Amino acid sequence: MYKIGxxxxxxxxxxxxxxxxxxxxxKVTAVxxxxxxxxxxxxxxxxxxxxxxxxxxxxxxxxxDLIYIATPNHCHYGNxxxxxxxxxxxLVEKPFAMNSEETAExxxxxxxxxxxxxxxxxxxxxxxxxxxxxxxxxxxxxxVKYISSNLGYDIEHTRRLTDPTMGGGSxxxxxxxxxxxxxxxLGEDLIATSCYARRINSGVEKDVFYTLENQDRSSVAASYxxxxxxxxxxxxxxxxxxxxxxxxxxxxxxxxxxxxxGRILEEVVRDDSxxxxxxxxxxxxxxxxxxxxxxxxxxxxxxxxALMKMQDTLKSMM
Amino acid sequence: MYKIGxxxxxxxxxxxxxxxxxxxxxKVTAVxxxxxxxxxxxxxxxxxxxxxxxxxxxxxxxxxDLIYIATPNHCHYGNxxxxxxxxxxxLVEKPFAMNSEETAExxxxxxxxxxxxxxxxxxxxxxxxxxxxxxxxxxxxxxVKYISSNLGYDIEHTRRLTDPTMGGGSxxxxxxxxxxxxxxxLGEDLIATSCYARRINSGVEKDVFYTLENQDRSSVAASYxxxxxxxxxxxxxxxxxxxxxxxxxxxxxxxxxxxxxGRILEEVVRDDSxxxxxxxxxxxxxxxxxxxxxxxxxxxxxxxxALMKMQDTLKSMM
Numbered sequence: 001m002y003k004i005g006x007x008x009x010x011x012x013x014x015x016x017x018x019x020x021x022x023x024x025x026x027k028v029t030a031v032x033x034x035x036x037x038x039x040x041x042x043x044x045x046x047x048x049x050x051x052x053x054x055x056x057x058x059x060x061x062x063x064x065d066l067i068y069i070a071t072p073n074h075c076h077y078g079n080x081x082x083x084x085x086x087x088x089x090x091l092v093e094k095p096f097a098m099n100s101e102e103t104a105e106x107x108x109x110x111x112x113x114x115x116x117x118x119x120x121x122x123x124x125x126x127x128x129x130x131x132x133x134x135x136x137x138x139x140x141x142x143x144v145k146y147i148s149s150n151l152g153y154d155i156e157h158t159r160r161l162t163d164p165t166m167g168g169g170s171x172x173x174x175x176x177x178x179x180x181x182x183x184x185x186l187g188e189d190l191i192a193t194s195c196y197a198r199r200i201n202s203g204v205e206k207d208v209f210y211t212l213e214n215q216d217r218s219s220v221a222a223s224y225x226x227x228x229x230x231x232x233x234x235x236x237x238x239x240x241x242x243x244x245x246x247x248x249x250x251x252x253x254x255x256x257x258x259x260x261x262g263r264i265l266e267e268v269v270r271d272d273s274x275x276x277x278x279x280x281x282x283x284x285x286x287x288x289x290x291x292x293x294x295x296x297x298x299x300x301x302x303x304x305x306a307l308m309k310m311q312d313t314l315k316s317m318m
Numbered sequence: 319m320y321k322i323g324x325x326x327x328x329x330x331x332x333x334x335x336x337x338x339x340x341x342x343x344x345k346v347t348a349v350x351x352x353x354x355x356x357x358x359x360x361x362x363x364x365x366x367x368x369x370x371x372x373x374x375x376x377x378x379x380x381x382x383d384l385i386y387i388a389t390p391n392h393c394h395y396g397n398x399x400x401x402x403x404x405x406x407x408x409l410v411e412k413p414f415a416m417n418s419e420e421t422a423e424x425x426x427x428x429x430x431x432x433x434x435x436x437x438x439x440x441x442x443x444x445x446x447x448x449x450x451x452x453x454x455x456x457x458x459x460x461x462v463k464y465i466s467s468n469l470g471y472d473i474e475h476t477r478r479l480t481d482p483t484m485g486g487g488s489x490x491x492x493x494x495x496x497x498x499x500x501x502x503x504l505g506e507d508l509i510a511t512s513c514y515a516r517r518i519n520s521g522v523e524k525d526v527f528y529t530l531e532n533q534d535r536s537s538v539a540a541s542y543x544x545x546x547x548x549x550x551x552x553x554x555x556x557x558x559x560x561x562x563x564x565x566x567x568x569x570x571x572x573x574x575x576x577x578x579x580g581r582i583l584e585e586v587v588r589d590d591s592x593x594x595x596x597x598x599x600x601x602x603x604x605x606x607x608x609x610x611x612x613x614x615x616x617x618x619x620x621x622x623x624a625l626m627k628m629q630d631t632l633k634s635m636m
Contacts, residue, residue: 145547146525150466152556154578194514196529198538207464209540211514211527220516222527222542229463229556230578232563236550238470243550260472260548 002286003029005064005088007056007079008071009042012093016068017046019278026282032059060086066285068120069093072160073167077102080117084109089116091285095172095311096304103308107301116289118296119304121180122277125284128252129184131268132237132244135257136185140265142241144185147221149178149249152207152231161227162202169204171197171314174225177250179212179310180303181235182221186214188306190221195317205318212310251277320604321347323382323406325374325397326389327360330411334386335364337596344600350377378404384603386438387411390478391485395420398435402427407434409603413490413629414622421626425619434612436603437622439498440595443602446570447502449586450555450562453575454503458583460559462503465539467496467567470525470549479545480520487522489515489632492543495568497530497628498621499553500539504532506624508539513635523636530628569595 004026006013017028028047033039036054043050053059059067060083067083069076069092077097083090084106096119097103110117123129136144151174160166161173182190190212197205207226213219224231235246242265247254257266275283284296295301322344324331335346346365351357354372361368371377377385378401385401387394387410395415401408402424414437415421428435441447454462469492478484479491500508508530515523525544531537542549553564560583565572575584593601602614613619 146468146470146542146544146549148466148468148542148549150464150554152464154558194512194527196512198535207538209512209527209529209538217516220525220527224464224466224540226464229558230561230580231464231466231556232554232561234552234554236468236552238547238549240472240547243548245550262548 002026002065003063004282005030005032005059005062005067007032007059007067007069007083008075009033009038010070013068013070014042014046016070016278016282017042019276020282022275023279023283026286030059030062030064032056056082060088064088065289066091066116066282068282073172074098074165077106080106081109084113084115084117087113087115089285089289091118091120091281093120094176095167096308098167100305100308100312103305107305110294114294116285116294117301118281118285118288119299119307120281121176121299121303122281123177123180123250123252124184124298125280126252126277127274128255128268128270132246132255133184135244135266136237136239140241140257141237141239141243144219144237144239146219146238147182147185147235148223149181149221149235149246150224150231151177151233151250152224152226152229154230155227156206158227162200162204164202164204168202170206170225170227171208171311174227175208175223175311175314176307178223178225179307181249182212182223183303183306185237186212186219186221188302189215190310191215192310192313192317193220195314197318199318208314208318210314320344320383321381322600323348323350323377323380323385325350325377325385325387325401326393327351327356328388331386331388332360332364334388334596337594338600340593341597341601344604348377348380348382350374374400378406382406383607384409384434384600386600391490392416392483395424398424399427402431402433402435405431405433407603407607409436409438409599411438412494413485414626416485418623418626418630421623425623428612432612434603434607435619436599436606436614437617438599439494439617439621440599441495441498441568441570442502442616443598444570444595445592446573446586446588450564450573451502453562453584454555454557458575459555459557459561462537462555462557464537464556465500465503465553466541467499467539467553467564468542468549469495469551469568470542470544470547472548473545474524476545480518480522482520482522486520488524488543488545489526489629492545493526493541493629493632494625496541496543497625499567500530500541501621501624503555504530504537504539506620507533508628509533510628510631510635511538513632515636517636526632526636528632
């Protein structure tokens, strides 16, 4: 039985705890918030037998196989270091840190301690993501020329998103998905070639429109993200010999493979009877830990590093 | 019976001639190319009883209710003036002219002669376009916040598209549709706020990624067009209270209305048993002519003027 701890008990932590319940060999055994009352309330709702703590320092003293870090964006770095220095394997919510310097420091620390670190890029662990990449690898759409994707929610009035000191802005929460999609297909060494953002009064971006290109400039990924409206969240991957439509790039509902004439060749649909993306990323972490590895294949450190460098670059272009 | 003439006998002219056959009260009675042999060949294929001419000057001497101008992009201006000065009503293929000065001159001449001029923006005449605008006017998706659209074909090796002296580039042929979609919804006085284009050796753009905003910056239309790949051609209109998906913005196949939770509320599908967009734009012209009007409601001069000014602006930003 893998013992999972959760640090930071907001909405997403609840979804994770519920998802883990469906894994027979995993259990949430400890949860921590900065408020003990909140931790007790969380355990009552999501994981009755779990130990509850009112500080993260207490949590990291426990015997755990993996700590899931679901604190606010600007806390990921410090919380990850706290857990790693106590010898823990960590699954860190997106955005992994506030910038690439923090990111590098977390990985340095993980190397020193020999623990696993994984960014919770749940889409990478979903079967439809693997199917989509398989189609591309098999040449079913030819050479990829264009990727377009968008991700938007009507969450303009969420404080953590509007506050620059909390790692706010549309990009850190949403752009990480659109950029990760592009990197999954085109590789990690992309160039940011255009970026247009609109800001709110606090200075953070409310939306961003940007293009990324591979090194030889043969492919472009054009994306937009926004905290101002619920967009369709679609992705489109256009190749020389066909295309793929992704319905909801943030929680793939469906992927459709079309030939050059627009006829449907294959289609895959999300199977909600199977473990969801949260459960799958936790399973991938414990599988890697059992194999004595410090990274997952699905979301290696190089990807997290590339994503965070791209965030630095795009922020400088906004 | 309305007598229609066609000037310029490439592929699109053939599609138009075939489309007009399905209108019982319209007939193609004269066609002209710069080569008489080509005109005769065209008539044999598409309109057996039509008079054939090897020059446009001969065509404009005929008695016609409307001349459809389907010559190459850089010839539209001169050909339109030739027809208008001979007293003809004209339906001019997109792009209407090479720039806004040419456009203004054509309209000045049309005022002087009292003839109808219409840009052949066929999408504006399609029933699905009107349905989509109706949904928005009725408030079914709330206030429009984002529009995204793309239009791309694998036509990189078509000479007229790569040759700058022939009005080449992705934008004049394709961007006119994505910009027209934005103007149809957000109004004609849009601001171009970002533009990123990639060029081929001849200097024309092979693709363009751009954003347009309305005057108060409350709405953004993000588009890309390309001559390098067959994109999905989708449009998405995201409002505060729902969204619309358009399948193929260049020849609407389907429009789907979703509520805020992503549930389908209404759906309309193209009816191929009805007259197509080519026939509908010709009918709209002859209806306006019969009413003594110089413009159609669906594609007024203000729209053509705004589109051409936007082309000037975007070209200057590329």
